[in-house]
Amino acid sequence: MSVIIKRGTTIPTESSNVYHTLEDNQKMMNIDIFEGERPQTKNNHLLGEFQMTNLPPMPRGQVNIKVTLKVDADGLLEVTAENLATKDKKSITITAEAGRLSEDQVQEMIKEAERHADSDKKEAERLETRNRLESHLYHVGQTLDENNDWIDPEELKAAVDLVDETKGWLERNPDGETSEFSHMHSEVDAMVGPIMRGLYESRARDGGAGVDEEL
Incomplete structure (x- = not known):
């Protein structure tokens, strides 16, 4: 709220x-x-x-x-x-x-x-962490889809599979813990981060538009 x-x-x-x-x-x-x-x-x-x-x-x-x-x-x-x-x-x-x-x-x-101030604060942090992960997955998926021609097919498939698996986990675990959401976020970043950096460099060399480095 x-x-x-x-x-x-x-x-x-x-x-x-x-x-x-x-x-x-x-x-x-x-x-x-x-x-x-x-x-x-x-x-x-x-x-x-x-x-x-x-x-x-x-x-x-x-x-x-x-x-x-x-x-x-x-x-x-x-x-x-x-x-x-x-x-x-x-x-x-x-x-x-x-x-x-x-x-x-x-x-x-x-x-x-x-x-209930303490428990409310923890719950607010949990929901914020979950929402950040959900938003991150959406933007990562969108970027992968829009730039699929620039990404190695095997890397693309692995990243898309991980994003889809994480989305599925979120749907099955809406009451997950803050630490779980943070861990999922880190897992996605660990795989997608290098792909995004490579994509940014490739498009920059070819004079194309860059991508959001925060992804």
Whole structure:
């Protein structure tokens, strides 16, 4: 869960974040609005939800949705999502009476967050490490596919097989440990790193476009 408006912010206020699609040709995005102190949505209070639909068919990460939260002086919350490419917008309004937490409930959630601070931090690190690995696999796979003519066939097959195997492991082990995700990331880098460096050098010699050295 990402925080758009932090606790204690003076109202009226307005703040935005931009979110990206997570899959190729993703057709819709759920916009869920939570109130709470914990990093995972399951431990917070759902205020409202809606969907951005009819997203244009594009590769993962290339459709950008700007979500804006605006709170007026009376505590009225307006949530707007805008497709930055098409300018399509959707919004909902959440009143102070419509399911918002009372002050006592807010204070209890703060205490709950303090009690679970250490475990929440570890879980946030685990999820971040998993997401980094997932994103890394996507970009490595994309680069291998786009540059397959420049890579030794045997090296290419070995790299593609490892990427596919690691993706499969991720799907089977969504609750894996931080150390496991880090180990998988290192294994992919150990094989793919030399291939990418060789690819970069080959294309540079031939005057072609370079590749992302961070891969």
